[in-house]
Amino acid sequence: MKTRFWRITEAARQGGLMLRLLGSLAFQMHAPSMVLQAKLGRAYTDIDFAGYGKQAKTISEMLASLGYHEDREILCLTEGSRAILKTPPTASTWMFL
Template structure:
């Protein structure tokens, strides 16, 4: 499906815990990657960026949280999946982008096509993790639900998808939207909801890989 949708990968993202910061720093330096010192000074021990001078790849490493338009906590979640982030966090990494671009839309469509929405983490997009976060953070809820609607709207554009593909993705979008809608919201969420879009609900993000 990646080839059919024209998705080409040019960088790699990793996540870890702050206690491994120095070990990871030494590891990538030993492989010949060049650390972006400006990024390290800017984010401290929350994020590092490495550049591969030979193949022009970028390695972005996040510690304890993913911090983009919204902040996604990772405490206790990295152990849920051996080789990658849990699928719920992979979904949220894309769905929390306020100005989502075409490649991130394609990534999210592929994720929803290949994995069901359910209760656990085993090859499943864990709806409990997603609803837990969107029920306490109105800003994240606003962005995620807006992007779900956008995904639903754009599905017919992709001629590479079969009718079955589109049907599966649409059903999973609708299922996840229902789960988010039905989850009880916190008092904090309700107070922020009353303010709505009169106050900015996200942070601007710089594309550091293009540095």
């Protein structure tokens, strides 16, 4: 999961896009000595990001270029403020814009 995080953030950096990591992966990267996730044997199942709404189209295009597919139903239901993008087989990336 961390490999996917670095791949996405590097592509965002190169494209001049602002993304912020959220959720359990952000917590673990900020406080690596807190190992509760590992002690419980829990795997990271998704990556949560927040980005600027004005960059939403460019962020979506960047993620599509990395092989992520947007869940159009979620995008419509949230009026464009939230996107769920998936890559095979099941990894998800959540985007709050």
